[in-house]
Amino acid sequence: MNTTIVVNPSTEDIQEIRNGLIEHNSPYLKELRRYDIANFRHIENGKKKAGVTGEIWGNWLLVHFLWVDKSEKGQGLGSAILLELEQYAKEQGCHSCLLDTFSFQARPFYEKLGYSHVMTMDDFPVETKKFFLVKAL
DSSP, rough: OOOOOSSSSOHHHHHHOOOOOOHHHTTSSTTOOOOEEEEEEEEETOOOEEEEEEETTTEEEEEEEEOOGGTTSSHHHHHHHHHHHHHHHHHHTTOOEEEEEESSOOOHHHHHTTTTTEETTTTSSSSEEEEEEEEEE
16 A cells, blocks of 8 residues: 655545545534634625625534734724624524634734633744634533
């Protein structure tokens, strides 16, 4: 049996490995709900000025990305869209939320919204820290 290191593997290669892991995990995570979710704010022409994306996985909301256009920062838009997404998740039966942020990003912002720091990865990916935060919904 040979092994091969592949730089920039194809989407199909990655999906094949992911499918194998999903098959292995299935007996332990039967019928676990998992779906993508997002909340956006637009201006009149439909252009997004802010958004938060993530997924509902079991009884957790996992936040992947939160962005606010620089012209809209400081006006409470980020807080509003995140809190709306949390409320939706809570209505769907989620009890907690998990997110991460880099040391040059928004840890104080999330802590102000009730998130608690649970883990730090130092020098990730290089010379910065990555913080993981959770919040009970």
